[in-house]
Amino acid sequence: MIEGAKWRRWLYFYIPLGIFIFWLLFPFYWMLVTSVRPDRELYRPWMAANYTPFWTAHPTMEHITNLLTGTLFIRWMANTLFIACISTLISLFCGVLAGYALSRLKFRFAGALGTGIFITYLVPQTLLFIPLADIIRNFRLGDTPWALILTYPTFLIPFCTWLLMGYFKAIPKELEECARIDGATRWKAMLYIIFPIAVPGILSAGIFAFTLSWNEYIYALVFLSSAEEKTVSVGVASDLVRGDVFYWGQLMAGALLGSVPVAFIYSFFVEYYVAGLTGSVKG
């Protein structure tokens, strides 16, 4: 904490914190205000006498209702949820096993393999989608959810593996040795001792993986073409802009509702998530 006079605390702590919070939350506020602002206010020129950009006197649910009933938004949400859940599960499963093996088992090339997995994570998606598009086409997966479910793990598995490797390394190996002396096979020691202790790490890897696949844009844009198959991030951006008309109210309502599940998951698991990132295991 900051010691000394009160003004110091204000100068070095509260004011910078306030600026930071304002900077961070203002776009969300803008999103919220725009999504409930009636059209006649939205398209009022800035020099008009009653121009009020930062609040609205006549909030309306019109955009949200239109979004839910007049567009495929609910379908997109369902698509995104399905794709994000399945690809997260696949990636977690592989990531947990790979992370455990790379951090605990001694085998030739373990180090090289770990680095190799990390390097694949560093290849930018904006390049990787080109060869992946070819593969998707060959397997005739284009325009199906599986196009994304099977490609998201290309960046999710390395991510989960590395996050969990660090977490598994922080768990004292004596715990496992003790379990094995106590009569557990390596598999049982992993299942009953290591995984339960690693739950915070596994959960935070899961949350991250879920968020990454929920927010993913470029693969979804490239591999899906029909409106019914789209995910939220692509659907909102492509189908809510008709021609060159931006339906700002609907766009913002879509963005708002689209970010709700992720915000919900974060708030629900926040304690685990923090524990997972700081990697605190006490014996």
Add this chain to the structure above:
Amino acid sequence: MARVVIRNLNKTFNDVHAVKDVNLEIRDREFVVLVGPSGCGKTTTLRMVAGLESISSGEILIGETIVNDLPPMDRDIAMVFQNYALYPHMSVYDNMAFGLKMRKFTRPDIDQRVRDAADILGIQDYLARKPRQLSGGQRQRVALGRAIVRHPQVFLFDEPLSNLDAMLRVQMRVEIKRIHDRLGTTAIYVTHDQVEAMTLGDRVVVMKDGIVQQVGEPLDLYNEPTNRFVAGFIGSPAMNFATVGIIEEAGAICAVGEGIRLKLTPPLAARLQAHVGHQVTLGIRPEDLWIASDSDAKDLSVGAVVEVIERLGSQILLDVRVGSAMMVAAVEPTVRTKTREQLRLALNPERLHFFDGRLEAAI
């Protein structure tokens, strides 16, 4: 309960030879302590007995079975680790029950055994707690409890007291001794603390650089160390050493060094006859030095200058300079002396140790 036999045991990590030709027979119900400085191979030896480390060459028998290729779970052993290694997500009860559950004991049997062990260790009241809610001493008791519920053939202890504070360490040391006396299970205990080794062990194995230096009962190691390393390692404060030359002078054999001129008694002279003309190391324990009175023979005393006085209450440690070497003398608490005072220290001739100058083996 079983004996443990170690035959020509070797362990190499890449190009480091950590354990060299260790041979050891640990009798049934015996408490054997492996002691040595860090990196001496004692923990590696223990881990090979546990099955946590593969054996490079040699054999380990537990009971009558060669266990070289048995996984840890099939060796019927229990191990207590330095950092306790309690399962943090389980209650004390479940920590102790885990090994029994893995071995498919029935529920009432598990309950009975856990409660018996808890009684022995006085942890009945904490059974529902999680390890993080316990103090260091309580955690160590739980770790012990987890080892004893299974009634294994052998207990393995890997520096179990090193994480405890000094008071608790003494207390738990007594506790471990008491439990061993009560259960009579064969035990192998690794420590770097020679006091723990001396107080706990029926026999003590001193190791250095992967080689067993000496095996014996605590007092045998103390009184008759086989080499200079064991002599210096066992005992606190440590044995004093000085380099002396053995010469023959007017029909008597003398040890002569810087500030030292001792005329050896006939039994000592006979032992050192063969070393006349050579350099040897003289060793004398602090309690075998005392401030010389007129009745002490001039031939068996050295001149010394007091540099530091450590008053411990039951005794006083004098750090003195003899020639250019430092020595420690443990004297009666009634002795009054000042720093920089010159005095003569008498040596107990029956408790003098001599070590070969080159091989460092006892003469």
